[in-house]
Amino acid sequence: MASNETRKKIEVCFSPYLFPLYKDDFEIIVVIDVLRATSAICAAFHNGVEGLIPVSTIEEAKAYQEKGYLVGAERQGKIVDGFDFGNSPYSYLNPDLKGKTVVLSTTNGTKSIHIAKDAGQVVIGSLSNLDVLNNWLSKQNKNVLCLCSGWQNKFNLEDTICAGAITDFLVNTGNFRSEEDSSIAAKYLFLSAKDNILGYLKASSHRRRLKNLNLNEDIKYCLTPNQAPVIPVLNGDCLELVKEDVLID
Structure with a gap:
């Protein structure tokens, strides 16, 4: 276990509005939009999409x-x-998307990217790529x-619970520390929800x-962990897949 001085930081920012308060202190930014942009992006890469270009505007x-x-566009x-x-x-x-580069614009997720x-x-x-992402991070x-x-x-709630799951995992490795109340709150929301995330989020606003x-099937997919064990990373203006040989052993 690393000493507190050498541990890396894992923190949670609750919304893009607050991002300017955090942005200068972190080398990796995990963008989360569980319902549904980042879940869809993971599904795309798991299905064989070659690249995905996120854009902010219509x-x-x-x-x-x-x-x-x-x-x-959503x-x-x-x-x-x-x-x-x-x-x-x-x-x-859709099998017709395999090997292609597609473009996506959404209400929240692509703007955060x-x-x-x-x-x-x-x-x-x-949540779709939670375990493989945690191990990579x-x-x-x-x-x-x-x-x-x-x-x-x-x-x-759903994005915060996902962030809490990442925080809980990384802190438990002994090599990361959290200091912000937002990260502590996210972790405990995850611990409260982890045994039944779908049920926990039944009353959440976006669900x-x-x-x-009438998007119940989308909801179930997005709130079920580890359906798409891939790690998309931004390279220039296009998301690409982290190659399997640098993922988990």
Whole structure:
């Protein structure tokens, strides 16, 4: 076990709005948007997508579409008219997407990727890739910040619980420390929820929002851990997959 002075930091930022308070102290930024952007991104790579370009605005998405890219766009939980798909993970299980580079713009997640990209190495986190991500992070020996995408710059439960799971794992390795109350709160939310995450989040605001849009299958997929054991990382403007030989033994 490392001494407190040599332990790396693992902290949690509850929303993009708070990110400027954290951004200068971390080498790895784990962007989390459990419902549904980062879960969909992990599903895409697990299905064999070659690359994924996250963009913040509909205008950027349309520009890529005009260049011939397959483009997904979501706002307020719905597919934006005129685009190929939204951010349902099931959209990315289409075998026609294997080997291709696609583009995605979402309400919260892709915006978080963009605000984080100049602060450190951006890594995609979700419950879908939780175990493989935890093991990879534990081997990097770098300060890690979990950036929760939240909902329109506000706190949400599902992203915080996922961040808490990462925090709990890394602290328990003995090589990481947390000092912020946000990280302590996230960890204890995860410990309260871990035996039944789906049930724990039954009353959460975004789960209710998606349920009202008849997206129950998406909810179940996104809240079930380890369905897509991949690690997408941002390389320039495009997300790419960390190769298997540098993942877990």
